[in-house]
Amino acid sequence: MPDREATSCLVGWEGYRIETVERRAGEQPAVWIYLGRPSCSPMICDGCGQASERVHDIEMRVVRDLPILDAATWISVPRRRVLCGQCGPRLERLDWLERHARVTRRLAESVVRLCRALPVKQVAAFFGLDWHTVKEIDKRALQRSLDPVDLSGISVLAMDEFAIQRGHRYATVVIEPHTRRVLWVGRERSREGIRPFFDLLGEEGCRCIKAVAMDMNAAYANEVRARCPQAEIVYDLFHVVAKYGHDVIDRVRVDEANRLRDDKKARKVIKTARWLLLRNRENLKRVQDGVHLDELLAANQALMTVYVMKDELKQLWRQPSTQAARTAWQAWFDKAIASGIDPLVRFAGKLAVYLQGIVASAAWPLNTSILEGINNRIKVIKRMAYGYRDDAYFFLKIRAAFPGVPR
Ligand SMILES: [Zn+2]
Numbered sequence: 001m002p003d004r005e006a007t008s009c010l011v012g013w014e015g016y017r018i019e020t021v022e023r024r025a026g027e028q029p030a031v032w033i034y035l036g037r038p039s040c041s042p043m044i045c046d047g048c049g050q051a052s053e054r055v056h057d058i059e060m061r062v063v064r065d066l067p068i069l070d071a072a073t074w075i076s077v078p079r080r081r082v083l084c085g086q087c088g089p090r091l092e093r094l095d096w097l098e099r100h101a102r103v104t105r106r107l108a109e110s111v112v113r114l115c116r117a118l119p120v121k122q123v124a125a126f127f128g129l130d131w132h133t134v135k136e137i138d139k140r141a142l143q144r145s146l147d148p149v150d151l152s153g154i155s156v157l158a159m160d161e162f163a164i165q166r167g168h169r170y171a172t173v174v175i176e177p178h179t180r181r182v183l184w185v186g187r188e189r190s191r192e193g194i195r196p197f198f199d200l201l202g203e204e205g206c207r208c209i210k211a212v213a214m215d216m217n218a219a220y221a222n223e224v225r226a227r228c229p230q231a232e233i234v235y236d237l238f239h240v241v242a243k244y245g246h247d248v249i250d251r252v253r254v255d256e257a258n259r260l261r262d263d264k265k266a267r268k269v270i271k272t273a274r275w276l277l278l279r280n281r282e283n284l285k286r287v288q289d290g291v292h293l294d295e296l297l298a299a300n301q302a303l304m305t306v307y308v309m310k311d312e313l314k315q316l317w318r319q320p321s322t323q324a325a326r327t328a329w330q331a332w333f334d335k336a337i338a339s340g341i342d343p344l345v346r347f348a349g350k351l352a353v354y355l356q357g358i359v360a361s362a363a364w365p366l367n368t369s370i371l372e373g374i375n376n377r378i379k380v381i382k383r384m385a386y387g388y389r390d391d392a393y394f395f396l397k398i399r400a401a402f403p404g405v406p407r
Helices: 002-011 105-115 120-127 131-145 191-207 218-227 237-259 264-272 274-278 281-285 293-299 301-318 322-339 342-352 355-363 369-385 391-401
Strands: 017-024 030-036 055-068 071-084 088-091 156-164 169-176 181-187 211-214 232-235
Touching (some): 105 120, 105 131, 131 391, 181 391, 211 218, 232 355, 237 301, 237 342, 301 322, 301 355, 342 355
Parallel strands (some): 030 071, 156 211, 211 232
Antiparallel strands (some): 156 169, 169 181
C-alpha cells in the first residue's frame, strides 16, 4: 500500500502504523493520531536488547510529538511490554520514544536545541509544553552529554562566587582559566562549601596546583592554603576594581553630593554622573543628561583623583615582574595616602593586607577578563534557566556553557 508506506516514511514512528487521525479545531488546533502496532513486527526487550516474541501486556500512552503544520500533535501509542526470558516483563524498545518519555525523541531533541538559546519558559510556550517538562528534558540531556570532569594535569585554578535567588544564597564556580573550562560548581562560598572540590581533585591533584586566582575572599584563601599550601594566591583585578568602584568612587560621590547639598547644579552633576565614572576612559567623552565629563571633573577634584587612581590601580596587574609590581604598588599606596581622601586612604590600607596576592599577578598573568566574563554569563544563564529553584539544573547549564576551548 504505497500511501501508507509514504506516510510512515515521512512520519517515522517505526513499528507502528496510523489507525486514525483527528483534527480538533480551536484557538490552538490539535491533531490526534492513533497508532496501531501490527502484531507481526519483531520486538526488542528494552532491558537486554534481545529479540522477544511474547507480549506480556499492552498499555496506552499519550505522548507529544513535533507540531504538524499549525497543529499541536498528540499521539496515542499502544506500548507493549514483552515477556523477556532474561528480564521478565519489560517495555519494548523503540528508537523514537524513550522508556517513560512524555514526548518523542525528536521533540525532545528540538527542545534541547532551543534551550541552548532561549529561556525554559519561552521554549515551553513555543511547543505548548509545561515548563517543568521542558526543564526536565533539557536537564536529562545535559546529564547525559556532560562527561565526568577530568581534573588531571591542572596546575592553575580560578574560583569565584555568584549569587543565586537574589543574593539570598551563594554558590562557587571553579574554572581552569587557560581553557575557560568549568571544572566544578557547588553551593555556598564558605570553606566547607568548596571543600568537596579539593576532595575531588585529590591529594595528588592538590599538589600540582601552582596558582589560584580569586576574589579577596578569606574563606577561599584559607581553604586553598590548607589544601594546596604550595599554591600562590592571586587576587583578581576585576574584583578589586569592582570593590574600588563601590568603596571609593561611590563613597566619594555620596560624600561630595552631601557636601554640596546647597549647590543644586553641582549636586545634580555629581548625582547623574555615576555611570560616567564607572565606565572606561574611552567612553567618557560622551554626554549624558547634558553633563560633560570636564564639567563633572571640574565640579569635583576628589572625584577626579579617585578616578585617576582607579586607572593606576589597574596598572598594578600589568607589571613585568613581581619586583616591578611591588614598586608600582608602593607608588600607588603613597599617592593614595597623600590624597587625604578618606575612602581612598581606607581602601589603600585594606588593600595593603592583600599585597602578596596582588603582586603575584605579575608571576601568574591570568587573563582577568575571564572571571568577569564567566560572572556575566552566569547572570544570563540564571535568567534563562533559573527561577525554578533547581540548583542542579542551573549548575549543569553553567558547565555546558564553558566546556573549555583548546589552549
Ligand atoms: Zn530482556
